[in-house]
Amino acid sequence: MKKIFIGNLPSNTKEQDIQNLFAEFGTVRSAKLVMDVFSGQCKGFGFIEMEGHEARAAIAGLNGRDFNGQSLKVNFESPRPGGRRRR
Template sequence: MLRIYAGNLPADTTEREFTELFAEHGRVRSIELARDIFSGRCRGFGFVEMEGHEARAAINSLNGHTLRGNCLRVNLERPRGQSGRGRRR
């Protein structure tokens, strides 16, 4: 089971739309769409869990895909603190 990060999602993305986007490439085991606490709108990113070969197919197909004018960033989730950005100490 692999956990996929999807970023640059439109603010009006729904759980159903998010699931259907990835379901075209295999069985979606779970989703987690980050939402704003006050407005309930999508914060622009989410996570999907899929089996390995299906997850790789979804990543290859959806990374760079345009959804309502937004170019999606789709890749494997990186553990926190390993984004490659930030201050160096």
């Protein structure tokens, strides 16, 4: 199972939109958009989980593709520099 980062999403994007988009390339195991707490709108990025070969095909097919007027950024999730620190 591979986790894919999706960036540069329009603020009106819904999880179902992303699932439908990635379903062209295989089975979407999970989809999660990062939402603004106050407005309830998408913050412009999210994550999808798919099998490895399907994930690679989705990245190749969707990175740079126009989605509702914006060019998507799609790649494998990479850890944040320095990691995330909790207090």
